[in-house]
Amino acid sequence: MLNYFxxxxxxxxxxxxxFSQMLKGGRFIWYYWTQKKLAQWSEDDECFIFQGEIEAFRYLGKDATHKRVVKIFKAKPVWTIRDVVSGLDGYSKNQIWHPASTNLHFSSTSSPNRFKSYNSDYYGELTEEESISFEFDASISTTLIYSP
Structure with a gap:
């Protein structure tokens, strides 16, 4: 449970x-810290766009990076997320989602896998929940739609 959180x-x-993006050491120690390469916001007529890239998983591959582009549409409750992982050929990847609402619907280029997860809003309180992952090789695009 501790490794999960x-x-x-x-x-x-x-x-x-x-595998996590950083390598866990003893107690509160982490190795191969993620490093920011890019973090920027832009906007067009339809949406707000975030682009980010980090060096991550470097203990698995010295040139490994994770790039994410998030588009938040202005006129509808829709987000699109594109993830690209480079430098980790031969490793399967999973895009992980922990939805806080049953009104959030996912559409992806991959089939969903549901798994048991946990939430702890307060110290000492734990709830079991269901999360979603999408397996991919090098890149994946997922759309999140909120429908009340």
């Missing part, structure tokens, strides 16, 4: 073959 799997991001 301390690792990448408990976040809305990408894991490589179950």
């Amino acid at each position: 301390m690792g990448t799997l408990s976040h809305n991001t990408v894991v490589a073959q179950g």
